[in-house]
Amino acid sequence: MEIGDSFxxxxxxxxxxxxxxxxxxxxxxxxxxxxxxxxxxxxxxxxVRIQGMFAVCMFSGFTSRHFPExxxxxREATFVRPLFLDEEYSMSMKVKxxxxxxxxxxxxGYIKNSKGRVCIDLNTTLKNDHLFGEL
Numbered sequence: 001m002e003i004g005d006s007f008x009x010x011x012x013x014x015x016x017x018x019x020x021x022x023x024x025x026x027x028x029x030x031x032x033x034x035x036x037x038x039x040x041x042x043x044x045x046x047x048v049r050i051q052g053m054f055a056v057c058m059f060s061g062f063t064s065r066h067f068p069e070x071x072x073x074x075r076e077a078t079f080v081r082p083l084f085l086d087e088e089y090s091m092s093m094k095v096k097x098x099x100x101x102x103x104x105x106x107x108x109g110y111i112k113n114s115k116g117r118v119c120i121d122l123n124t125t126l127k128n129d130h131l132f133g134e135l
Contacts, residue, residue, distance in 0.1 A: 001067075001095060001098070001105065001131040001132055002095065002098070003095050003096065003097060003098055004094070004095060005094070005095045006092060006093065006094040006095070007062070007066040007092065007093050007094075008090055008091065008092040008093075009062060009065075009090070009091050009092075010088060010089070010090055010091075011058060011088070011089040011090065011091045011111065012086070012087070012088050012089070013050050013054075013055070013083065013085055013089075015034065015039070015045070015048070015085055017054075018032065018050060018051060018054050018085075019033070021051065021054045021057070022051060022054070025053070027051060029051075031048070031049045032048065032049055032050070032051045033048070034048055042086075045085050045086050046084060046085070046086065047084075048084065048085040049082045049083065049084060049085075050082070050083035050084065050085065052077070052079050052083075052120070055083055055111060055119075055120055056075070056077045056120065056122065058091060058111075059075070059091070059093070059109055059122055059124065060072070062091055062093060062109075063093070063107075063124070063126060066093065067105075067107075067126055067128060067131060068131075069128060069130065069131075070126040070127065070128040070131065071126065071127045071128070072124060072125075072126060073104065073125040073126065073127050074123075074124065074125045075122065075123070075124040075125075076122070076123045076124070077120055077121070077122045077123075078120070078121040078122075079119075079120060080117075080118045080119055080120065080121055081113065081117060081118070081119040082119070083111065083113075083119050083120070087113065087114065088114050089111050089112060089113055089114070089119065090110075090111070090112050091109070091110070091111050092109060092110050092112070093107050093108065093109040093122075093124075094107065094108050094109075095107055096108045098132050099132070100132065100133060100134050100135065101134070102127075102132075103127055103128060103129035103130075103131075103132045103133035103134075104125060104126065104127050104132060105125070105126050105128070105131070105132045106123070106124075106125050107123070107124045107125070107126060108122070108123060109121075109122035109123070109124060110122065
């Protein structure tokens with residue numbers, strides 16, 4: 001792994017997955033939920049905002065696919081714009097700095113909407129001696 005390496009995936013949020021997450025964390029904010037009778041209503045679905053920490057958690061899966069066996073040391077997210085159900089997004093990460101001695105990398109991440117506008121700005125630090133350690 002080298003400074004400048006980057007990865008990108010397309011992302012679309014699944015309502016049922018988010019609803020399970022909301023139930024686990026006991027988030028009952030109506031911005032994030034649909035009434036049972038509105039599940040298939042495109043207008044109602046378009047109003048549902050993705051819960052911010054649910055979106056940030058998507059980076060965990062992303063890092064596990066692109067930086068296998070890494071341990072998250074820190075993560076900081078800034079919520080710039082809301083995310084909405086049934087819209088398509090891109091999620092990207094780029095290696096910004098590597099401390100080979102410590103096996104640690106600083107990673108910059110984004111979730112961007114279909115217009116290329118940043119919705120979530122993320123900084124994360126990963127530990128992985130195999131990927132980021134001494135060459």
